[in-house]
Amino acid sequence: MKDRLEALKAEALQELQQVASQQELNELRIKYLGKKGPLTEILRGMGALSAEERPVIGQVANEVRGAIEEVINAKQAAYEQAETENRLKAETIDVTLPGRPYAQGAMHPLNKVIQDIEDIFIGMGYTVAEGPEVESDYYNFEALNLPKDHPARDMQDSFYITEDILMRTQTSPVQIRTMESRKGEVPVKVICPGRVFRRDDDDATHSFQFHQIEGLVIDRNIRMSDLKGTLLQFVQEMFGKQTQLRLRPSFFPFTEPSTEIDVTCVQCGGEGCRVCKQTGWLEILGGGMVxxxxxxxxxxxxxxxxxxxxxMGVERIAMLKYGVDDIRHFYTNDLRFLKQFARK
Structure with missing residues (x-):
């Protein structure tokens, strides 16, 4: 049995010297030291030995196991070291190379314009009010002097959820809600930004969903000249001090008198161009006395x-401010378009 152990040791060491991979090493470990290996088989036969032979054979078996494990552990450590070195070499970071900056996001142009408009009016003493996008017919129409079957409702073809509930077609309902919450207190100076919804054409200048900002001022002795002065300050801060204002008579059910407000063309400065159709003026909003x-x-x-x-329509202001010719660009999430506003 001692001779078998010595032969087994010689055979195992010889094979271990020829190992060329981690997988071969694992296979030899199982072959010689596993539960079904020759060394285990020899140890199981020690029961047939005499009492004097058992300790001698046991010592030789332990020496053989130890010699085989020593070579296997040494080769295992060498493979692990080589793997670590290869990984370090492959994952080395050259700290002398320039950094790779992460792409940073930017505010959406519509949000930027809303923020700019809010900042201008907050600077004039206004507060910002908000209301629900799903609105009642009363607040969206009736409280704004648009009773049922009023012909002016045709101007705002609507998305109805029930007979009396709809997606708001304007942010004017927030004005009524604000007045009700103030309970007759003055002064009232609010702007109401938000999304509105209408069954409109889907083309370069129209969308079924868009953004509006409406303003409301209530006090004693408010005049039309106050409206003009307020809007003149707004357009000059938004488009530049050279911008001029023009009021044209119009009709809105909730204001009387009513007016359309034009500004000098932001492209040609009032000289006349393709954008303003050679008139020198661009319509940007409407208003009037409540x-x-x-x-x-x-x-x-x-x-x-x-x-x-x-x-005013936020998209309309943004298109004029940034020279955008199609409202749909604001909603397609095309990074080629949005990245242009990252530094604006």
């Missing part, structure tokens, strides 16, 4: 108080 019926619905006595209101 209709007495709307004041009453909001809880204000029109004999004592007066006010003005105005509304």
């Amino acid at each position: 209709h007495p019926n709307v004041l009453e619905k909001g809880g204000y006595d029109p004999k004592e108080y007066s006010g003005f209101a105005f509304g």
Whole structure:
């Protein structure tokens, strides 16, 4: 049995010297030291030995096991060291190379324009008010002097959820809600930004969903000249001090008198170009004096108080400010388009 152990040792060491991979090393470990290996088989036969032979054979078996394990462990350590060195070499970072900056996001141009408009009006003493996008027919139409079957409702083809609930077509309902919450207190100076929804064409200048910002001022002795002065300050801060304002008579059910507001063309400065159709003017918003019926619905006595209101489309302002010719660019999430505003 001693001779078998010595032969087994010689055979194992010879094979271990020829190992060329981690996998071969693991296979030899199982072959010689596993539960079904020759060394285990020899040790199981020690029961047939005499009492004097057992310790001698046991010592030789332990020496053989130890010699085989020593070579296997040494080769295992060598493979692990080589693997570590290869990984370190492959994953080495050259600290002398220039850094790789992460791509940073930027504010969406529409959000940027909304923020700019809010900043301008907050600087004039206004506060920001918000309201629900799913609105009742009363707040969206009736409280704004648009009773049922009023022909002016056709101007705002709507998304109805039920007979009396719809997606708001304008942010004007926030004005009524604000007046109700103030309970007749003055002054009222608010702007109301938010999304609105209409069954509109899907083309370069229209969308079924867009953003509006409306403003409302109520106090004693508010005049049309206050509206003009406020909007003149706004457009000059938004488009530049050279911008001029023009008011044209118009009709809105919730204001009387009503006006469309034009500004000198931001492209040609009023000289006339393709953008302004050679007129030198661009329409940007509408407004007027708050209709007495709307004041009453909001809880204000029109004999004592007066006010003005105005509304503008954020996309319209953004298109003029940035020279964008198609409203759909704002909604397609095309990074080639959005990246242009990262530094603006």
